[in-house]
Amino acid sequence: MDLATLLGLVLGFTLIILAIITSADLGLFFNLPGILLVMGGTFSAALIKFRVQSYLVGIKEGFATAFFERNDNPREIIALANRLSRIARRNGLLGLEDEPIDNPFFQKGVQMCVDGSAPEFIQEVLQKEMLLTIERKSIGERVFRAFGDLSPAFGMIGTLVGLVAMLNNLDDPTKLGPGMAIALLTTFYGSLMAQLVFIPLADKLEMKGDELRNNMALIVDSVMGIYNGMNPQVLDELLETYLPEYQRGAVNMTEEIE
Structure with missing residues (x-):
């Protein structure tokens, strides 16, 4: 969570x-009419922008990613790569077969190394999976970004509807209040949902997508470094380029070759 x-x-x-x-x-x-106008208009217009499957997947992936998914810590990935590279240099790539790896993408890359696949093939498969995974994840960000763009616009449309209703009933003072309520509250609803829900969620999804892209690229370099028998310290120096300056040099390198 x-x-x-x-x-x-x-x-x-x-x-x-x-x-x-x-x-x-x-x-x-x-104001129920105002809520229906803003939310119904927002979701309907967004549905026009996307295919039905992409729209539904985007909403599902968006909520799942924003509320439940947590990306791995890059420092933990580097520490794992360091440990695996030491084992591979000591026991060969076959020595990695039974090593526990929680990250499925990392596990796939190591398993391809153990199976003896060509390095060019391993890199091509991992990079293609990385690109397709990022593309699938990005649909959620695009859907919620569309919600954030559309809801203020439909708030303004509701304002126009309310003003028309109000001006059309100037001779009946009892109808001025409901018309003014719709005119003001729809703008409130549209702005509130855009600024507190849709745009922040889209930004959170974009941030998590960037983190995922960084982690997957880090894993690709880790797998290729392990496959090529790179010295663990040299591999650490290569992988630490994915970390901000203040986090470099803090990766666990205390494991010794038994």
């Missing part, structure tokens, strides 16, 4: 609700 995502949403909505109830009746901010 990504606690930052959950905490941000809960805290944001809680503070907004508290701000409303300390100054007005919370019920005044509930």
Whole structure:
């Protein structure tokens, strides 16, 4: 569970609700026609932008990635690569066959090394899987980005609808209130959902996608370094280029060859 995502949403909505109830009746901010117009319009317009399968997969992947998926720590990947390279230099690539590797992508690359595949083939397969995985993950970010772009626009459309209803009933004062409510609340709904939900989630998905791309590229270099029998210290120096400056040199290198 990504606690930052959950905490941000809960805290944001809680503070907004508290701000409303300390100054007005919370019920005044509930307008079903306005909600239907903004949310229905946003989801419908986004559906036009994507294929049905991509739309549904994007929503599912988006929520799953934003709330539940956690990328591996690059330092842990480098430490694992260091350990595997020491074992491979001592026992050969076949010595890696029974080594526990939690990351499926890393496991696949090591298994291809153990199976004796050509290095060019291993690199090609891993890079192709990396590109396709990133592409599949990015659909969630694009869908939520579309939601964030569309919801304020439909908030403004709701404002126009409310103004038309209000101006059309100037002779009946009892209908001015509902028309004004739709005119103002739809803008509120559209802006709130865009700025508190859709755009932050899209940014979180983009950030996690960048982390995943970095980790997968790191794993590709790790596998190729292990396959080529690279010295563990040299391999560490190569892989640490994926880390920011302040994290370099802190990777666990205490394992000794038995």
